[in-house]
Amino acid sequence: MFSFKFLGKTHIPHHKNTADMPAVRMPSPKEVLLPMAQHIGAPATPIVKIGDEVKLGQRIADPTGFVSSPIYASVSGKVSKIEEYLRPDGSKVQAVRIVSDGQMQAFEGLTPPTVDSLDALIEAVKESGLVGLGGAGFPTAVKLGALKGGKVDKIVVNGAECEPFITSDTRTMLDNIDLIREAVALFERFAPSVKQFIFGVEANKPSAIAKLKEAFAQNDKVVVKKLPARYPQGAEKVLVYNTTGLVIPEGKLPADVGAIVINVTTLAVLASYVKTGMPLVERTVTVDGSAVKSPKNVIAPIGTSLAEIVEFAGGYVEPIGKALVGGPMMGKCAASLDEPITKTTGSILLFNVKDSEEKQSSNCIHCGRCVTSCPLALNPVEYSRALDYDSREERIAILKREKIMLCMECGCCSYVCPAKRPLVQNNVLAKAQYRAYLAEQKAKEQK
Amino acid sequence: MKKLIVSTSPHIKSPVTTQNIMLDVLIALAPATVMAVVLFGLRALLIIGVCVVTAVVSEFIFNLINKRKQTVLDLSATVTGLLLALNLPLTATVWQCIVGSIFAIIVVKCLFGGLGHNFANPAITARIFLLLSFSTTIAGGTSPQLVDVVASATPLAAIKDGATHQLPSLLHMLIGLRGGAIGEVCSIALIVGYIYLVVKKVIHFETPLIFVATVFLLSWLIKGDITIALYQVLGGGLLLGAIFMATDYVTTPINRVGKMVFALGCGLITVLIRFFGNYPEGVSFSILLMNILSPYIEKLCKKKAFGGAKNV
Numbered sequence: 098m099f100s101f102k103f104l105g106k107t108h109i110p111h112h113k114n115t116a117d118m119p120a121v122r123m124p125s126p127k128e129v130l131l132p133m134a135q136h137i138g139a140p141a142t143p144i145v146k147i148g149d150e151v152k153l154g155q156r157i158a159d160p161t162g163f164v165s166s167p168i169y170a171s172v173s174g175k176v177s178k179i180e181e182y183l184r185p186d187g188s189k190v191q192a193v194r195i196v197s198d199g200q201m202q203a204f205e206g207l208t209p210p211t212v213d214s215l216d217a218l219i220e221a222v223k224e225s226g227l228v229g230l231g232g233a234g235f236p237t238a239v240k241l242g243a244l245k246g247g248k249v250d251k252i253v254v255n256g257a258e259c260e261p262f263i264t265s266d267t268r269t270m271l272d273n274i275d276l277i278r279e280a281v282a283l284f285e286r287f288a289p290s291v292k293q294f295i296f297g298v299e300a301n302k303p304s305a306i307a308k309l310k311e312a313f314a315q316n317d318k319v320v321v322k323k324l325p326a327r328y329p330q331g332a333e334k335v336l337v338y339n340t341t342g343l344v345i346p347e348g349k350l351p352a353d354v355g356a357i358v359i360n361v362t363t364l365a366v367l368a369s370y371v372k373t374g375m376p377l378v379e380r381t382v383t384v385d386g387s388a389v390k391s392p393k394n395v396i397a398p399i400g401t402s403l404a405e406i407v408e409f410a411g412g413y414v415e416p417i418g419k420a421l422v423g424g425p426m427m428g429k430c431a432a433s434l435d436e437p438i439t440k441t442t443g444s445i446l447l448f449n450v451k452d453s454e455e456k457q458s459s460n461c462i463h464c465g466r467c468v469t470s471c472p473l474a475l476n477p478v479e480y481s482r483a484l485d486y487d488s489r490e491e492r493i494a495i496l497k498r499e500k501i502m503l504c505m506e507c508g509c510c511s512y513v514c515p516a517k518r519p520l521v522q523n524n525v526l527a528k529a530q531y532r533a534y535l536a537e538q539k540a541k542e543q544k
Numbered sequence: 545m546k547k548l549i550v551s552t553s554p555h556i557k558s559p560v561t562t563q564n565i566m567l568d569v570l571i572a573l574a575p576a577t578v579m580a581v582v583l584f585g586l587r588a589l590l591i592i593g594v595c596v597v598t599a600v601v602s603e604f605i606f607n608l609i610n611k612r613k614q615t616v617l618d619l620s621a622t623v624t625g626l627l628l629a630l631n632l633p634l635t636a637t638v639w640q641c642i643v644g645s646i647f648a649i650i651v652v653k654c655l656f657g658g659l660g661h662n663f664a665n666p667a668i669t670a671r672i673f674l675l676l677s678f679s680t681t682i683a684g685g686t687s688p689q690l691v692d693v694v695a696s697a698t699p700l701a702a703i704k705d706g707a708t709h710q711l712p713s714l715l716h717m718l719i720g721l722r723g724g725a726i727g728e729v730c731s732i733a734l735i736v737g738y739i740y741l742v743v744k745k746v747i748h749f750e751t752p753l754i755f756v757a758t759v760f761l762l763s764w765l766i767k768g769d770i771t772i773a774l775y776q777v778l779g780g781g782l783l784l785g786a787i788f789m790a791t792d793y794v795t796t797p798i799n800r801v802g803k804m805v806f807a808l809g810c811g812l813i814t815v816l817i818r819f820f821g822n823y824p825e826g827v828s829f830s831i832l833l834m835n836i837l838s839p840y841i842e843k844l845c846k847k848k849a850f851g852g853a854k855n856v
Contacts (some may be wrong), residue, residue: 104850109556347852349851426554430548448555454551460615460660461660462565462659462660464798465793465803472850473851473852503852508554511557514557515564522552
């Protein structure tokens with residue numbers, strides 16, 4: 098049952114139109130573009146040259162440093178270009194373009210890893226190129242490193258999938274339940290400190306909940322929790338609190354309170370890698386939105402362009418207003434349909450011009466909807482107000498007092514605002530200013 | 545292909561807008577407005593019309609002169625005009641209505657920067673302005689025409705003067721057969737509006753409830769008479785003020801706890817004025833005073849951020 102107090106209260110339309118559609122694997126695309134930064138941390142370093150022949154699953158980039166992830170060729174073919182790629186967040190990274198030979202020929206060197214200890218498991222995860230597939234893209238191996246200390250006694254599996262439209266995690270739970278079970282078995286075997294596996298799934302996915310309950314009926318370490326279908330249940334802090342009651346303090350990680358959060362699809366891919374040795378080269382994306390002719394779940398090679406995937410799904414109706422990579426609450430706008438999907442792309446949403454129109458914003462009427470809707474009890478009005486101060490000291494002081502860095506940009510405040518004010522945008526701006534200030538302070542200290 | 549739109553997330557917005565919130569308030573005020581006309585006749589309609597039109601026109605002209613974005617379509621001026629009208633007695637003259645509406649919109653709202661920037665509720669402030677300036681016509685209240693007596697004494701004034709034998713029955717108080725401002729007399733119509741606003745999630749249910757409960761309990765405590773306490777609740781502008789003015793977004797604390805403290809303070813001040821002050825009625829003054837305290841209440845009632853260290 099739901100506990101009396103839970104975080105996240107925003108009602109947003111679910112639009113889970115594709116929940117009943119098993120994912121369809123698309124044939125080899127003409128080419129793929131693989132950006133070196135598809136995760137949080139340092140971009141990977143390419144190890145291939147223009148003209149190199151590569152096979153499906155062959156490593157094309159090494160991780161740079163500890164928090165990073167390797168990248169593998171998602172088609173077989175020839176490296177045609179190593180170019181600069183502009184990410185939707187505005188930063189630029191290197192990207193490798195591979196022209197497919199259409200064969201999808203697997204790399205000969207792929208063998209299942211030998212997993213006989215926790216260290217070997219974490220090493221295998223690192224090799225697999227696996228990052229948080231829910232959207233954040235944190236390298237999974239780094240996260241699992243916390244298991245070594247033996248302090249982590251809970252693994253919270255994120256199957257909330259709270260963003261509207263996206264159903265790729267839902268499909269994982271329904272279609273790949275065996276892989277999920279195998280992954281849980283791996284952790285049971287090699288991470289004995291973990292006493293409980295808690296699956297958090299929103300109530301709007303009853304079939305997924307039933308499937309999980311059935312699969313783990315014999316396993317008393319596994320708890321399947323039905324979460325209210327209120328956005329944002331899948332946000333890490335919200336999910337951990339609503340499933341375990343643990344509060345993650347400011348600036349801390351779930352591991353600091355004894356929990357690790359893993360997305361349910363990440364878990365399935367982990368098990369699949371241990372079984373087959375095929376690294377992360379493809380993923381399920383939900384194709385939906387008002388400009389899409391027939392919504393579908395598509396399994397596509399990472400790096401495939403949005404245009405090719407949508408084409409395979411059945412095409413779109415012109416004209417498009419916005420093309421989103423990710424969900425409508427936190428997803429980013431693609432500048433063109435030539436952009437590739439990455440490891441973290443859960444959905445491609447194309448909206449017609451009418452649905453893409455920006456609403457005119459007007460004065461704040463102080464109604465408090467943003468304050469009530471914020472899952473972390475922050476005050477978005479204060480941040481916007483702070484930005485109006487000319488004095489930087491005052492601005493920073495307010496942002497510090499009001500804990501701007503806790504904001505996770507979930508989008509609730511902007512969504513509920515009746516004056517249609519760009520609150521999240523202001524928060525992002527405020528965070529950037531605060532971060533710049535912190536960096537300056539740090540530089541000063543070092544002098 | 546046409547260029548794609550690139551913007552920041554979120555890419556969907558709730559259908560609730562400032563305009564339809566204001567429309568909901570107007571709908572909630574409709575029963576009280578209709579009852580005002582039914583009970584007081586066409587002159588009430590005249591007062592309402594003059595106030596609403598003046599309010600809207602003055603905001604329109606202000607925006608025009610100052611080359612500001614036209615805001616009359618957000619309907620907030622309409623709400624202000626209607627609220628002011630419902631707060632006036634039948635004896636208010638047309639030019640008083642005009643002066644009051646202009647004062648509410650121009651001085652209290654527009655000069656501070658328009659909707660969202662005013663520190664006090666425009667309708668309340670204008671009503672107090674009229675009350676202090678033209679006490680003879682504004683202070684009293686005319687009884688509805690249906691009743692034989694067209695005495696000007698409001699029930700609260702009667703209680704204050706000790707003339708309790710003149711009081712109308714509680715049933716009459718409930719349906720509006722008593723002296724007072726045109727929109728405040730019919731308690732039932734106001735309560736219908738309250739239910740509508742709560743159901744439509746425009747207001748939190750507790751603000752009016754706490755306001756009214758505070759007045760009821762304190763009156764009971766002070767006078768030791770539950771009937772007097774009931775008259776205190778149904779008489780004067782308590783329901784109108786508690787439901788429609790003390791729940792104004794702009795001039796009350798933004799957080800829910802803050803709103804509760806605000807309501808409590810309003811109730812307290814109302815009772816103090818009614819029993820120990822010169823005026824029989826204290827709702828307007830209490831709301832205005834609490835409006836001024838709002839920013840401080842808001843600060844003190846701030847919720848602790850989830851997982852955040854204690855605020856320094």
